[in-house]
Amino acid sequence: MTLPIGPLIAAVQTNCHIADARHAADLSLCTFLLQMREFYRWEKGLPLGAALSRDAIGQWLARREARWAELEGRDFVPLPGGATGEVDPFDAERLNRLLRPHGMVYGAGLLGPGRPTFFMARLEAVRPVADGITLQVCGAELARGLIAPPAALQGNTIVLRRESMARWLWEKFEALGLKKLEGPFRAVSQAYGLEEDFHAALPRLLDEQSRTLVLHEIGEHRAGRWLEPGWAAMRLALHERRTELLVRAVRDHIADFTHTLPTLLAESSASSIHFWFAGFDGVRRQLFPSLADSYRAWCAGDAGQALQREVARGALHFTQLAEQVLALHAQHGAEAGGPIAARLNAPAAVCGA
Structure with a gap:
């Protein structure tokens, strides 16, 4: 069965943009700016900590906010499922049955009432953990929104997003360098030698x-x-x-x-x-x-x-x-x-x- 991967990723990303258009304003200004910097790096395929051009990111941010203004009132788009027809964007179980042979995984959930989040990624591993729960380990992310929780519980499945976790850790490390404060993340940094070589x-x-x-x-x-x-x-x-x-x-x-x-x-x-x-x-x-x-x-x-x-x-x-x-x-x-x-x-x- 042929699954249109390119159009599927594009449709998922559109829904991510719609969700961001509705809820990015919920973030504090500091959190918003930090997450947008990392979102820019992800979208442009830049490594963690890559130097950013103030002009380039400023222009990108203006375009993104204009795009959000266009999308804010739109409904989420259905996802192409190949010969099986369109898939409801919240029917993650059905879409994952189609994606599994391709080594990919899709996630759809709620950050809060009426606050959906979506993503699509490479699937690295699936294994049982405890209490009948399955762990899905996700790798490189193909589509994502601004708010990207590193781990989430969906029914009896824990979805672990390693790339999102890595970016969250980089944000913490970057903030540590700016504030020069002692505390628990400083202890984590010292335990793992982050300041010597983060990567x-x-x-x-x-x-x-x-x-x-x-x-x-x-x-x-x-x-x-x-x-x-x-x-x-x-x-x-x-x-x-x-x-x-x-x-x-x-x-x-x-x-x-x-x-x-x-x-x-x-x-x-x-x-x-x-x-x-x-x-x-x-x-x-x-x-x-x-x-x-x-x-x-x-x-x-x-x-x-x-x-x-x-x-x-x-x-x-x-x-x-x-x-x-x-x-x-x-x-x-x-x-x-x-x-x-x-x-x-x-x-x-x-x-x-």
Whole structure:
């Protein structure tokens, strides 16, 4: 069966542009500019860290924003499926059956209510991991959007995007060089020798720390056993971006405090603990600010005692908070957004407050 790969990649990329046109404005200006620089490098086939012409990227950005203005109100386009006919862009299972013989993979999911994301990549490996979950390891990306999560859970499949992870790591490394700050990513950089030769160190960093991302997604899968289907239904009642981020952070904390961090602490995996804390920021940190103190105690040599206590406390706190959010949705239904926002923005939502 002949699959029109070129037109398929073009159609997927069009849908990526439509999604970006709708939601790129959700990003902070700093995050937007950092991700657009890396998106430019990807689109132009440039290596990580390649020097960029200010004029060239400025002209490209102007063209891209004009293109987004054209696409913002458009529907997503169907994907060419060869002799099988057109494929709905959200029917990833069907398209992947067609792509598998070609060594490719397609992803379609939601970053939040009404916030879709798409990509297409080379498929490097498929293997079981735990709990009946399959891991898909993706390599070179053929189509992608501005927001490209390195790992995501889709049903019983964890999708690991190594190229997106590499670009995310480069953004962190680039920021480290600009700010000259100590902290968890500095410790990661030192553990892997990033400052000596980032590109030489990157493969081992990807191999070892992709497991940390997979542990999180396994934790997400386990959390979903009791959160769903109510959690997905609850998220549809949300209308504010900050509330969506807080709800996402609550579930992330449940996954990490019940599975990811207990696993890393049991293994005494120092580089992975530093790596996890390198991503502990934004609303996740706002909901549990004292966790950073236990990380510093671990760095100072307390053998993880404070961190183990805080992880256990966080698991209980955020599990109870999730139950309260679900109860508010059960009580208020489609009007639950306001009460949930009030609960998650209240001081008592912060662990240890």
